[in-house]
Amino acid sequence: MQKRWTLKKYQPNKEQQLQAALKIHPLLCRLLVQRGITKFEEARHFFRPSLEDLHDPWAMKDMDKAISRLEEAFFRHEKILIYGDYDVDGTTAVATVYGFLKGIYDNIEFYIPHRYREGYGVSYQGIDYAKDNDFSLVIALDCGIKSIAHIAYAREAGIDFIICDHHLPDAELPDAVAILNPKQADCPYPYKELSGCGIGFKLISALAQKKGVPMQDVYCYLDLVATSIAADIVPMTGENRILAYHGVKQVNETPSAGIRALIQLSNLKEKLTTSNLVFVIAPRVNAAGRMDDARKAVNLFIEKDFDKAYAFAEMLHGDNLERKGIDMNITQEAVSIIQNDIALHTRKSTVLFQPHWHKGVVGIVASRLIDKYYYRPTIILTQSNDKVAGSARSVSGFNVYEAIHQCKDLLENYGGHFYAAGMTLKPENVAAFQQRFEDVVAATIHPDMLIPEIVIDTEINLSDLTPSFYNIMRQFEPLGPENLRPVFLARNLTDTGYSKIVKEEHLKLSVKQSNSTAFSGIGFFMADKFDIVTSKKPFDMVFTLEENEWNGNISLQLKAIDILPSR
Template sequence: MQYKWNYVKPSPEATAEAEEVAQRAGIHPVFGKLLLDRGIREPQEVKRFFKPQLTDLYDPFLMNDMQRAVGRLNDAMAHKERVMIYGDYDVDGCTAVALVYKFLLQYYANLDYYIPDRYEEGYGISKKGVDFAYETGVKLIIVLDCGIKAVEEIAYAKDLGIDFIICDHHVPDAVLPPAVAILNPKRIDNHYPYDHLSGCGVGFKLMQAFAVSNGIEFNKLMELLDLCAVSIASDIVPIMGENRILAWHGLRRLNSNPSVGLQAIIEVCGLSERELTLNDIIFKIGPRINASGRIQNGKEAVKLLVEQDYSAAVEMAERINLFNEMRKDIDKQMTEQAVNHVKEMPDLEDRKSIVVFNKEWHKGVIGIVASRLTEQYYRPVVVLTESEGVATGSARSVSGFDVYGAVRSCADLLDNFGGHTYAAGLSMRVENVPEFARRFEEYAENHILDEQMEATLEVDAVLDFSDITFDFYRQLRKFAPFGPDNARPTFCTHRVYDYGTSKVVGRGQEHIKLELVDNKSNTVMNGIAFGQSSQARYIKTKRAFDICYSIEENTHKRGEVQLQIVDIKPCE
């Protein structure tokens, strides 16, 4: 991939302010700039950012309808009503269901949980799920990570005498469902101070409010923060504000004392002997939880996440791991087919978006394929397949383009849709697909900017190798966990040279292991450049080149750092 490097040199005034912030905090001036980039200036803000406190979580009763939600839940318990915890089949939904179910089960036994079947019921609340609740005597359903658009389904449930508490974080329509309480920080009439919670995060706030109303100590909730961290990482929500607090403490829990189910997944992933990061969740833990809903049924993932017996949990984790291996095989095959389909588009160079449809594709993997196409072609993508006579699909976006808005602009063609800025789900009649593709492209033409269709590296600072000490790395680690709105910093060093020992590595000889020097110091820096072996010949000529990279600890040499090189550009 050809990257455009974007670096804006700070003004003298900005440099002076960054140095002042850094001096007060006792950190390198580069990190003063990074704090300012995140809107952090005052010493108290710096302290809260570097060491988030659970006491800074917002009062859950600031969220619209929270008092109603807790009141209805307490009333259900007082009258011994059967309560169902209902959630989406992805990581966010499964962790949310596990969190609420595990917490309430400590105080109330008449509970059940339900995850809809992706293939038989589709996304969100289904009539089948409501009927099952009615047949089993459920009087209250707490729905997590979906439900905000289920107007008809919740009205149907209400006629059957079933109440709903909705805990969702997706964008609502103008008409809200007839639920007893709707907890969603994205409501137009929302008064809650933070609107980027994950679905699991909204569920956590409900349990926080339930704990307050029943005099339960907050320490009991801390046992569930590992689930919050998994949901926040997997759902790609911003890692600032309240999410940062939950993710920071959730990672500490995941590393020190994870729940039995998550410990089993960690074991199966081969991650037991290392400190886990949000990236480990995104690339290892999350995909295995997701694989259950993609290949079989998400209820298996929830069963694992609430399991108390470690031997049973490992057995379930190994089964889910097999699902993930199956998912990877299907994903690879479908991605190849989709890429070939895109290559055959006669007007590909002129298009601002990509919409592909194949009725044979596996419904459980289309979101992953859409993400891969977005990464490869750097434009908004919709991947569609056919399920029970309906075209159903996933949309993914590029930086700064509102793919949910693009999908919503075609609402009259759709049976159902939902999502947020960078990802959406949708369904429609098969005959509407060509018109949808035309209208989606038209929206993209009118709203996407040329620079949004370029793979861009935002460079945070230009460094010399002499800057990159292990102490510098320790200061950098304070910015973790990294994610949206708090991206892992990317640095640049100009005019570096091969020390003479760089070599191509990897099973397919696709990577380069580098030992480099810059032209300003005698410091030798280790690095790895994944998938960039095409640059090896130039590097071995001993000519100068520029590098863009992130900094990480060298796992083979404790106390040393290495560069993870994202891009290499030969000097002119």
């Protein structure tokens, strides 16, 4: 798949000023400036995140109302229901708030809606459960900000809601006793990008202050907060960076029984990073809701006994293995459909429908098709009872939600955001929807958007890549949106004669640049670049830098992203 390389702009004056203050490699200063860090004090906060720099939870709009309503419930011994979404952010949020409240109050339960029977967010079924079981207060986590009708229905049943949500509010808000969401236009809270679990963490922080509970009883949930931040792809800036930094530290030093069980089952031996949380821990947690019931994920997180937690972790591990098999089969089916239909080859979008595909993995399949096969806006549809349901994923720069909005007359329901969305429609409208969506995409997408973009932080010489350079760069962790792993471009590389193809599809590299020492590298699924590397002509390479350990020896290794002949 052809890719386009985009080099970020440099700001030499700011880089020089920062370099004068920090006395570190100029290119490290360039990376910091690109991340919005231009002063010594900002760099200090970046490299040494402190829990003391967290904002006062009471600065969040309605926090006083939320705590007041909770204390009223404690005094009256009301039944409280902790309600959350079925993904990683929702289940970690429920486990965090439930776990803390359970330590100071007994009359409490949790509720996770079933993905297929109830769908996303606050459900009427969930409210009926609260009504039938005499719950008078519900704390909704990672959902609720758009549930106007549902909250009104709960009000009529005498049930109050405290909403802790981080999704963008509409102009009209639900009639809840308190809404904790920094994205409200009139909320003065300084940091707007918390995860749903992060907002739950703020709620228990304020409650701990109010009741004189030691903050350590709140900080013990930081491993769950860090997992939510990593998995929900929120910006790794400000408070999120502080929470994730200390949460990842806890994951490595004193993880909860549930996290420890997942680490053990995953055979992770190295020190964990946010990348491990995203690609190893999160899929197992998400698999519970995708394949079955996400309640087991909460049970895993709140379980104190390791052996019992391990049993829950095994269930999640099994769900994930099943998910991977189904996901792989559907992806192969989807690729086969496109390959065998010439009309689909030249389309600007992919919209595929098979009634037997598993609803829990259609979003993953859409992402996989874009990443590995056909880089274009993609929708995967399946049959769900008498309706067709699907997930959409987009490519960089293209608003897939707006494209779907232009097909709204063919849809029963839809929702989402710029890069991902979901929809339901009648089976008889599928063909018309496929054509309309294609027409909209073809008319509005820029041709460049159909070529994957690699955003490069800076050009670099291999001679700059020293252990001391890497040791400082490693302190950029935790990594995530707005603080991604640095991507480098090295020009005019040559093969040392030792590069080779391994396992038929990967490229094992040995390269140098003018008079530099040789560097080893790996290019996964890049065997097709072997001829460029071994042509005896210079080539350019985009890569990230990592450590490689082999037989007890640790060395720097280039992880190739793309390779082109030098111009």
